[in-house]
Amino acid sequence: MALKLVIGNKNYSSWSMRPWLALRANQIAFEEVFIPLYTDDKADKDRILSFSRAGKVPALIDGDVTIWDSLAIIEYLAERFPEARLWPEDATQRARARSISAEMHSGFMALRNECGMNLHRPVGAVTLSVDAQANVARIQEIWIECRQRYGEAGPFLFGKFGAADAMFAPVVHRFRTYAIAVAPQVQAYMDTMLELPAFAEWTRAGLAETLVIERFETV
Numbered sequence: 001m002a003l004k005l006v007i008g009n010k011n012y013s014s015w016s017m018r019p020w021l022a023l024r025a026n027q028i029a030f031e032e033v034f035i036p037l038y039t040d041d042k043a044d045k046d047r048i049l050s051f052s053r054a055g056k057v058p059a060l061i062d063g064d065v066t067i068w069d070s071l072a073i074i075e076y077l078a079e080r081f082p083e084a085r086l087w088p089e090d091a092t093q094r095a096r097a098r099s100i101s102a103e104m105h106s107g108f109m110a111l112r113n114e115c116g117m118n119l120h121r122p123v124g125a126v127t128l129s130v131d132a133q134a135n136v137a138r139i140q141e142i143w144i145e146c147r148q149r150y151g152e153a154g155p156f157l158f159g160k161f162g163a164a165d166a167m168f169a170p171v172v173h174r175f176r177t178y179a180i181a182v183a184p185q186v187q188a189y190m191d192t193m194l195e196l197p198a199f200a201e202w203t204r205a206g207l208a209e210t211l212v213i214e215r216f217e218t219v
């Protein structure tokens, strides 16, 4: 039975983007189930709840197994498709990749609040709080350190595209959309991500969406 990934609007749903990319970048076949987010229609929320009692997307359905929460889905995919090598083979690198992925998953609240993913937002800078500026600095530090350590193995954080890249992918759009000044090595990594066919496919689809979530259009 085909895997099903339940996702929200590609323009806005940064959590949906992460496992979607992990699947698509590795050519793992799946059926996409789209549910529009934050509509006034209770039926939409009920549909999300019918897949996951957490009431959030993404959710992955694999036969009679449901996995919800982006990082748990990526962990499941790494186990289910070991050939995709979503985590580095080396234990030390894997520990680092898991640490930065968890740091992304549980942190950077200020940046996430102040610079929501919104692909169709015209590019333009906003004034960031001190906390958001610290988030930007920390993310740049993480990316630069990975590139310095593992750059010889390939252009992504641990050489080949993997779970950590998927977890940070929406930040590439945030840095781009909010015209955040970045170091040259960071820009090079962002360009690599923007050129990844799966990343470009998600972006194109997000830009083609016409649904607007007013509450995300205030910045």
Ligand SMILES: N[C@@H](CCC(=O)N[C@@H](CS)C(=O)NCC(=O)O)C(=O)O
Pocket: 008, 012, 013, 014, 015, 016, 037, 038, 045, 055, 056, 057, 058, 068, 069, 070, 071
């Ligand atoms: N920690 C969760 C966060 C999921 C999340 O917040 N999803 C948002 C969309 S990006 C959502 O489903 N919102 C719909 C709602 O709350 O009704 C994850 O990593 O998957």
